[in-house]
Amino acid sequence: MIKFLKNLVLFPFRKVAQNAAKTHLSPQANRKRIAQDILILALFVFTVFIVRFSWIVVTDSSNGVKLSTRAKANYSETTTIYAKRGTIYDRDGVAIATDSSDYSIYVILDKSYVSGSGKKLYAAAADFSKIAKLFKEKLGLDEKYTMTQLKRKGASQVEFGTKGKHISYTDKEAIEKAATADGLVGIGFSSHLARSYPNGNFASNFIGLAGLKDGDDDTKGLVGQFGLEASLNGILSGKNGVETLEKDKNGQALQGVAKSETPAKDGEDVYTTISSTLQTYLESLVDTSLKNSGAQEIVATLVKADTGEILATTQRPTFNAATQTVIGPKDDSKTDKENLYGQNNLLYQTAYEPGSTMKVFTIGAAIQNGTFNPNERYTSAPLQVADTVVSDWDVSTRPDGVNMTFAQGFSHSSNVGMSKLEMRMGNTVWDDYLKRFKFGVPTRMGVGGESFGNLPSSNVVSQVNSAFGQGIGVTEVQMLRGYTAIANGGEMLEPHFILKTANIDQGTQRAAKREVVGKPVSETTANSVLKYMVNVGTDVDYGTAYDWTNNQPFFRSGNRQVSVKTGTAQVAKPTGGYYEGTTSYLYSAVAMVPADKPDFIFYMTVKLPEHWTLSYISDVANPLIDRAYEIKSTLDATSEAAENGGVKEAKITLKDYKGKNPGSTLDQLRQLVLQPVVIGSGATITKQSVAAGTKLGANERVLLLTGGKVDMPDMYDWSKENVETFAKWTGVDVTFEGSDTGKVTAQSIKMNQVVKKGQKLTITLGS
Structure with missing residues (x-):
């Protein structure tokens, strides 16, 4: 391009010289002719420069270089303002996960690296073995590997994987302290952004864990890599900003003379329902x-019964989040x-x-269906169901x-008794109740990646077996959701962690x-179930949670009655x-305390132990529930303070979810502290009850319609x-009865029935 412009500029001069040589004018005429040519040439050159200048102004570039950027770099410097990732707290404000720094270690080998007084600041060959020993002791680094790195030819600085x-x-x-004591120099550290988990092994x-998005x-x-760190990444991560610093004539940034073009937006903090104490x-x-049982897996969770808040939850295997070391059984091949x-x-x-x-x-x-008579007697002999025999756990001795x-059969955990009840109800009715308790449906509490579980298949054997917990797939949190209905007078709550x-x-x-996500049974039914559960722990003759060796219930909580149910399930290969x-x-076992109006629900499973006694569960449940009662007033206060703490409520702008997947949308809306409900069996959302762009406070119910068949919710x-x-x-043609401003307490079309256009629906509203 430059060569072309040069030729372009010189071309007129060459032409002037050539014309002068060809003509035979007088000197005076020749000077006049040359003056005319020079004028024309000047106009031509001026035009070329005007065109070029205009081109640069319009395109802001020359030879592919962005000129404004280059010019700006001469007097300013743009830097990134990093957003702070939100902190995850427990319910009392104790940090669980927070931003911090970690370090990479290196050793300087460059012999020119000395202080102003000539003191060496590099690692000498004579100290290599000491350095290798130190790294072995403090970092677990293989000494041979360290020595190999330190002896790399031509290296001015080495790192250690x-x-x-x-x-x-x-x-x-x-x-650093050990290096100073040994007189070792040349060891340095570089700082990196990291996530700190100060409590170590803590849910x-x-x-979950968060780490650098791209290596180092x-x-x-x-x-977020998994767990809440990943599922809440959109809330926690924030957004980086940009800052412009002015420079002096030497190109040095002028500190304090800055213009923030786009401020960083820090991530939001999340206060979980978890209690650090518990x-x-x-x-x-x-x-x-785990130590006593030698189990392959253990899961234990404590829930605040009246709110559905998860107060504590853990599992084995697990890991220490601070050191990222595995705790519990692990696969030695990995x-x-x-x-x-x-x-x-x-x-x-x-x-x-x-x-x-x-x-x-x-x-x-x-009980709700009217097919349970607690005083009716039956014999627990093996029961033939189609081509399968159902037996009780003690059939070998009886x-x-x-x-x-x-009632005694329930205390005794009789499979035969429960099978007879299921057969009396019939498969259709039993299946309806499983759906009322929302089995086969993930909670969508905002964590993502939930298993659906599965309802029993339609054959009679699977339906009967599911009445005693075989042939049906559940998750721990689905079981806890169902138990909240029993603990809250029939009102079923969605467990939540925010x-x-x-x-x-x-x-x-x-x-x-x-x-509240439904009412599968009445208050009378729920209270009756709690009463029969007490007998499981207190019935000396039939109670499977009665400790005959020590002549006392396994599950105890001061002078409070405990509603309990134990379980033993075959494990599928x-x-x-x-x-x-x-x-x-x-x-497994579930315990609700106290029996008349539970404050706490504890549920624990122990899979494939080497040794077994029910005390492996009760020795966890009893002291944990006692500790929960010691701090119950604080637990109640934090729930109340979060709701009525005098802090201004944030409004969110609802997005347009039409065309979106209903499952992932439910998770997103619960993360925003909303209460979504999906209507219909379709794969995509077609309508939403609150228009996109509407600003919503917390806990608003949002209905989402999908295509497909609509069952009555x-x-x-x-x-x-x-x-x-x-x-x-x-x-549907709806008619309201009762209060104008209350909530629904009854509906004429039962849950799970197919809804038809024009169908009559009577709704009762009450307090």
Whole structure:
């Protein structure tokens, strides 16, 4: 391009010289002719420069270089303002996960690296063995590997792979102190953005991990890898800003003379419902249970019954989030990292057959349906069901069965008794109750990746078996959701883990309230179930939770009555069939305290232990529940303060969810502390009850319509406006009774019935 312009400029001069040589004019005429040519040439050159200048102004570039950027760099410097990732807290404001720094270690070998006084600042060859020994002691680095790195020819500085990275501040200080004591120099550290988990092993699978998005590149920030860190990444991560610093004539940035073009938007803080006091204690208790039982898996969770708040939850295997080391059984064929990242969250990602703890729902359905007579007697002899025989757990010692009442059969955890109740109800009715309790439906509490579980298949054997917890797939959190209905007078709550989200910059928050998701049974039925559950722990003759050795119930809480149900389930092999052996089962128990109006629900499963006694569960439940009662007033206060703390409520702008997947949308809306409900069986959302762009406070119910068949939802606790929206969408003819401003307490079309256009629907509204 430059050569072309040069030729272009010189071309007229050459032409002038050529013309002068060809003509034979007088000197005076020749000068006049040359003057004319020079004038024309000047005009031509001026025109070329004007065109070029205009081109540069319009395109802001020359030879592919952005000129404004180059010019701006001469007097200013643009830097990134990194957003702070939101902190995850417990319910009392104790940090669970927070931004911090970790370090990478290096050793300087460049012999020119000395101080102004000539003191060497590099590692001398004579010190290599001491350095290798120090790194072995503090970092677990192989000494041969360290020596190989230190002896690399031509290297001015060396690093030490994975084990030389992600060093904590505490370990960094210990290495520096030891190096100074040994007179070692040349050892240095570089700082990196990191995520700190100060509590170590603390609901680790539930909280999860966050790390650098791209290896050791701090500029791309942290990203959630799994657990709440991943599912809440959009809330926690924030957005980086940009800052422009002015420079002096020497190109140095002028500190304090800055213009922030785009401020960083820090991530929001999340206050979970977890109590550090209870969580830390639970971890210790479960460690002991694991040691004593030798189980392959353990899951334990404590829920605040009246709100559905998860107060503490843990599992084995798990890991220490601070050190990222695996705790509990692990696959020796895998690396530590594979063992860590290969773990499922057993609270909601893994489905299993629950066994006899499912019988809580069986008698609940039978009582509600009128097919349970507690005083009616039956014999627990093996029962033929199609081509299968159903037997009780004690059939080997009592082959002819025991004559007992159905109430005693529940205490005795009789499979035969529950099978008889299911057969009386019929498969259709029993299936209806399983759906009322929302089995086969993930909670969508905002974690993502939930297992659906599965309802029993339609054959009679599977339906009967599901009445005692076999042939049906559930998750731990689905069981807990169902138990909230029994604990709350029939009102079923969605378990939740967000106490509130807080925007520090704006001074706002969104606090969660209890979310009612249905009423599968009446208050009378729920209270009756709790009463029969007490007998499981106190009936000296039949109670499976009665400790005959020590002549006392396994589950105790001061002078409070405890409603309890135990379970023993066969465990399916990955290759088919079930494991066999004296302890090849999944053992479980649920305890609700007190029996008349439970404050707490505790549920624990122990899978494939080497040794078994029910005390492996009760020795976790009893002290944990006692500790919960010690701090109950504080637990109640934090729930109340989050809801009524005087902090301004943040409003969110609802997005347009039409065309979106309903499942992932439910998770997103619950993360925003809303209460979504899906209507219909379709794969995509077609309508939403609140228009896109509407600003909403927390805990608002949002209906989402999908295509496909519409079954009648459980409208309990819906507002009149919610019902009217449903009627508009489906074409049902709705009539209201009772209060104008209350919530739904009754509906004429039962849950799970197919809704038809023009169908009459009567809704009762009450307080």
